[in-house]
Amino acid sequence: xxxxxxxxKTFNPGTVNEKxxxxxxxxxxxxxxxxxxxxxxxxxxxxLFNAICGDFLTDNGKIELAGKDITFQPSHARARSVGxxxxxxxxxxAPGMSIEENLALAAGHGGWFSRISRADKQRFRxxxxxxxxxxxxxxxxxVGLLSGGQxxxxxxxxxxxxxxxxxxxxxxTAALDPxxxxxxxxxxxxxxxxxxxxxxMVTHNMQNALDxxxxxxxxxxxxxxxxxxxxxxxxxxVKDLLERFQVGAGKTLDNDRILLSEFEEK
Numbered sequence: 001x002x003x004x005x006x007x008x009k010t011f012n013p014g015t016v017n018e019k020x021x022x023x024x025x026x027x028x029x030x031x032x033x034x035x036x037x038x039x040x041x042x043x044x045x046x047x048l049f050n051a052i053c054g055d056f057l058t059d060n061g062k063i064e065l066a067g068k069d070i071t072f073q074p075s076h077a078r079a080r081s082v083g084x085x086x087x088x089x090x091x092x093x094a095p096g097m098s099i100e101e102n103l104a105l106a107a108g109h110g111g112w113f114s115r116i117s118r119a120d121k122q123r124f125r126x127x128x129x130x131x132x133x134x135x136x137x138x139x140x141x142x143v144g145l146l147s148g149g150q151x152x153x154x155x156x157x158x159x160x161x162x163x164x165x166x167x168x169x170x171x172x173t174a175a176l177d178p179x180x181x182x183x184x185x186x187x188x189x190x191x192x193x194x195x196x197x198x199x200x201m202v203t204h205n206m207q208n209a210l211d212x213x214x215x216x217x218x219x220x221x222x223x224x225x226x227x228x229x230x231x232x233x234x235x236x237x238v239k240d241l242l243e244r245f246q247v248g249a250g251k252t253l254d255n256d257r258i259l260l261s262e263f264e265e266k
Contacts, residue, residue: 001029002052002166003064004062004064005026007022008022009047031196035200039219042221044223049200052166054070081166082165089151094143096144097142100116100121153187160191166198167197168199206241
């Protein structure tokens with residue numbers, strides 16, 4: 001499904017601000033894989049997502065999606081096949097438009113100044129009801145008035161109304177309180193399973209990285225230093241994961257957010 005071969009990206013080459021964000025990184029996801037990614041700040045997680053989305057061209061290597069070479073495809077063309085959620089609940093939707101209008105845009109049926117059919121409204125109501133957040137009775141309400149959790153759940157629905165080939169979740173619950181984050185994660189599980197969407201999810205929560213999906217990746221200095229799946233992943237603890245990271249990266253994990261989340265789980 002997703003095949004990344006030896007991609008690299010260096011920003012500001014030849015200057016004092018030169019930074020290698022990705023270094024000959026390779027990754028192969030099968031259809032339906034749900035892989036979580038964890039790593040310290042600057043490991044290259046968001047840069048990897050940006051490369052997949054086409055926000056910049058890589059310095060070398062190849063990116064293929066569903067058998068098609070998208071290495072040089074512009075970002076707007078990739079957006080038809082790649083859905084993405086960000087950490088900030090304010091991104092991914094139009095705050096001044098209603099829930100109904102946002103869903104209409106996501107479904108390709110217009111928005112402002114466009115007529116939304118009765119059939120579309122019924123479809124939107126049914127899909128919103130599956131979120132179990134009461135949004136189906138608030139379809140005329142501006143999205144900007146929703147809570148962060150409600151907005152993130154809505155954005156997830158928008159990104160998967162027409163299921164993408166690949167879904168990228170960039171710490172999409174990090175800005176939410178623990179109870180709301182767990183609810184959005186459950187919605188994420190349900191949506192991904194229902195549509196069998198190939199998914200990559202960046203998280204700072206190591207327990208979530210082990211509990212969700214079928215693969216756990218760890219990144220460091222623009223490399224994937226750990227790829228755990230199958231029987232090897234079963235029964236793995238956070239302590240095990242930290243030890244595996246130390247072996248793979250040759251150093252201890254030093255991200256305060258990740259280590260704090262591990263402490264809070266105890």
